[in-house]
Amino acid sequence: MSDFPKKVEFHEEGVREGFQIEPVTYPRAQRVALLDALSETGLAQIQVGSLVNPRKVPQMADTLELFAEIKKNPKVRYTLLWLNESGYQKSRAVQGAFNHAPLMYYLTDAFAMRNNNRTAADMRAEQEVWLDRYLADGAMVQKVYVMTAWGCNLGGPVSLETVTDAFKHAIGLFRARKLPIPPLYLADTMGWASPEEVKRRVGAVRELAPEARIGLHLHDTRGLGGANVYAALSMGVTLFDASVAGLGGCPFAGHKARQTSGNICTEDMVFLCHELGIETGIDLEKLIEASRMAEDIIGRPLMGRVMHSGSLKAFREGKAADSACVSVP
Amino acid sequence: MSDFPKKVEFHEEGVREGFQIEPVTYPRAQRVALLDALSETGLAQIQVGSLVNPRKVPQMADTLELFAEIKKNPKVRYTLLWLNESGYQKSRAVQGAFNHAPLMYYLTDAFAMRNNNRTAADMRAEQEVWLDRYLADGAMVQKVYVMTAWGCNLGGPVSLETVTDAFKHAIGLFRARKLPIPPLYLADTMGWASPEEVKRRVGAVRELAPEARIGLHLHDTRGLGGANVYAALSMGVTLFDASVAGLGGCPFAGHKARQTSGNICTEDMVFLCHELGIETGIDLEKLIEASRMAEDIIGRPLMGRVMHSGSLKAFREGKAADSACVSVP
Numbered sequence: 001m002s003d004f005p006k007k008v009e010f011h012e013e014g015v016r017e018g019f020q021i022e023p024v025t026y027p028r029a030q031r032v033a034l035l036d037a038l039s040e041t042g043l044a045q046i047q048v049g050s051l052v053n054p055r056k057v058p059q060m061a062d063t064l065e066l067f068a069e070i071k072k073n074p075k076v077r078y079t080l081l082w083l084n085e086s087g088y089q090k091s092r093a094v095q096g097a098f099n100h101a102p103l104m105y106y107l108t109d110a111f112a113m114r115n116n117n118r119t120a121a122d123m124r125a126e127q128e129v130w131l132d133r134y135l136a137d138g139a140m141v142q143k144v145y146v147m148t149a150w151g152c153n154l155g156g157p158v159s160l161e162t163v164t165d166a167f168k169h170a171i172g173l174f175r176a177r178k179l180p181i182p183p184l185y186l187a188d189t190m191g192w193a194s195p196e197e198v199k200r201r202v203g204a205v206r207e208l209a210p211e212a213r214i215g216l217h218l219h220d221t222r223g224l225g226g227a228n229v230y231a232a233l234s235m236g237v238t239l240f241d242a243s244v245a246g247l248g249g250c251p252f253a254g255h256k257a258r259q260t261s262g263n264i265c266t267e268d269m270v271f272l273c274h275e276l277g278i279e280t281g282i283d284l285e286k287l288i289e290a291s292r293m294a295e296d297i298i299g300r301p302l303m304g305r306v307m308h309s310g311s312l313k314a315f316r317e318g319k320a321a322d323s324a325c326v327s328v329p
Numbered sequence: 330m331s332d333f334p335k336k337v338e339f340h341e342e343g344v345r346e347g348f349q350i351e352p353v354t355y356p357r358a359q360r361v362a363l364l365d366a367l368s369e370t371g372l373a374q375i376q377v378g379s380l381v382n383p384r385k386v387p388q389m390a391d392t393l394e395l396f397a398e399i400k401k402n403p404k405v406r407y408t409l410l411w412l413n414e415s416g417y418q419k420s421r422a423v424q425g426a427f428n429h430a431p432l433m434y435y436l437t438d439a440f441a442m443r444n445n446n447r448t449a450a451d452m453r454a455e456q457e458v459w460l461d462r463y464l465a466d467g468a469m470v471q472k473v474y475v476m477t478a479w480g481c482n483l484g485g486p487v488s489l490e491t492v493t494d495a496f497k498h499a500i501g502l503f504r505a506r507k508l509p510i511p512p513l514y515l516a517d518t519m520g521w522a523s524p525e526e527v528k529r530r531v532g533a534v535r536e537l538a539p540e541a542r543i544g545l546h547l548h549d550t551r552g553l554g555g556a557n558v559y560a561a562l563s564m565g566v567t568l569f570d571a572s573v574a575g576l577g578g579c580p581f582a583g584h585k586a587r588q589t590s591g592n593i594c595t596e597d598m599v600f601l602c603h604e605l606g607i608e609t610g611i612d613l614e615k616l617i618e619a620s621r622m623a624e625d626i627i628g629r630p631l632m633g634r635v636m637h638s639g640s641l642k643a644f645r646e647g648k649a650a651d652s653a654c655v656s657v658p
Contacts, residue, residue: 194604222597230524271552276525
């Protein structure tokens with residue numbers, strides 16, 4: 001029925017997305033163990049942490065030490081996130097990590113001000129400076145991120161044209177330099193996306209640069225994460241950011257909202273892909289083990305589903321014990 | 330793109346699905362309050378409880394008292410679940426409730442034995458007896474349920490042919506009596522469904538009786554609930570069982586699995602429908618209030634998402650306060 005891709009790639013961001021929002025800083029040894037477990041699952045890319053202001057995000061203050069201590073699986077790209085000059089310089093000092101240079105577009109002033117203390121227009125203008133900077137430094141620009149690509153809690157609804165304008169700007173920068181267009185990422189930073197709007201916006205971005213891969217950074221804030229991924233797969237999207245165990249989200253907002261605005265859950269979405277016959281290169285059973293390690297570290301039930309129910313593998317092989325709880329119907 | 334229905338109907342089952350699996354019995358007054366709140370949301374049908382063996386399911390022992398105490402909104406159909414003669418007789422004694430007479434098909438002996446202490450074939454044969462019984466009693470048969478329509482933890486994979494065979498049997502009973510075919514429900518009792526298999530099986534069942542409505546009873550056991558609903562909507566399915574706040578699931582199974590195999594979450598799926606432009610007749614904001622009441626009663630965070638993040642209404646109207654926690658990207 002749909003034109004699903006043969007293979008998709010998940011970029012694991014749980015250790016950053018999950019641990020940066022916890023009120024406490026977990027022992028580094030636990031994060032090392034989790035990252036090492038994730039490295040053995042077949043994940044192609046794993047984000048280790050962010051290089052941001054340690055006064056604002058103290059949970060990420062030891063990101064460079066963390067990066068140094070993990071086992072480096074040569075099959076995995078390890079990435080770091082930064083937002084400014086200082087973070088970039090730290091990242092450059094770490095072998096491998098600065099090859100994850102992104103361009104980042106903000107669509108609402110409110111969110112740009114909050115994350116970067118500058119307007120969306122100022123942030124946009126800076127992207128050309130960043131691009132040339134990266135090129136001069138020999139860094140590979142691996143993605144263009146457009147934030148709040150469906151809407152913004154701070155700035156309200158975001159139109160399709162606002163999204164395509166940002167991508168046009170980015171694409172123009174690469175074309176003017178006769179560079180290939182890197183993967184184009186739409187980020188649903190605050191959980192506004194719904195499946196038909198995923199299709200519509202992915203389709204519109206693809207028209208701008210049919211040769212580019214498209215990626216999504218989705219949050220399961222309002223329960224549509226899985227439906228959005230399914231819609232994106234039907235549009236041929238092959239790159240997804242995700243968080244093991246559904247890590248991430250906000251421990252402070254709203255009605256007992258702890259962790260409910262987390263990223264899409266890596267192992268649940270890997271399960272979805274496998275059920276659709278789409279390859280991921282990931283050993284789901286190993287990833288489930290890693291998600292359970294994440295839950296043991298965090299110390300409360302996390303939002304992932306397959307990590308609690310188990311995959312269907314053992315049931316299909318007739319090896320599962322009675323799963324205990326079932327009810328009519 | 331897809332041929333979505335104009336309107337769908339949700340059947341709320343949280344008070345049965347959710348409370349029957351808790352290790353304690355909650356005070357009836359709390360369940361009355363929750364049912365009364367749900368009655369004011371625009372839900373067309375609400376299941377009050379089940380009439381089953383109180384030794385096996387003590388949490389449902391006071392279902393008839395509960396039924397008697399709730400305010401009856403004349404716009405709502407209130408239903409009771411039963412599995413045997415004794416339950417049926419109790420249901421008959423309650424005005425209105427016995428018009429929810431279902432036929433129930435089991436596809437694996439293991440699950441049939443567990444729920445009913447009889448084989449799947451014996452259960453199938455009994456359905457004709459039940460149908461004639463219902464007709465003689467003047468009860469309306471409102472649905473045909475086929476359990477474990479994608480697979481069974483106890484009995485393993487279930488083929489498409491096994492599913493269509495069961496529906497053929499049911500459809501034959503109605504056609505032989507020149508009766509209209511009631512809604513045909515596929516139940517994913519244990520969370521084996523995936524979106525393409527939803528499309529495939531819904532399509533196959535529709536071919537058997539194009540004039541019948543199709544309904545789904547889905548569990549979000551493995552994180553695909555929303556994607557499965559979206560797939561079903563694209564096939565024109567208009568009837569969904571669901572549980573407010575994602576109530577339901579198993580407090581005992583697996584790795585800290587409490588509540589993780591719950592039903593699809595009513596308010597999250599109502600939100601999905603509204604985002605797709607599909608009417609539900611439900612006031613989402615009122616339903617979110619009811620879901621928060623459910624969480625307050627149960628006393629621990631429940632699995633619903635919109636109940637924690639809020640809908641997009643206030644954000645779209647520019648009335649929302651800063652949502653506090655957002656992060657890059």
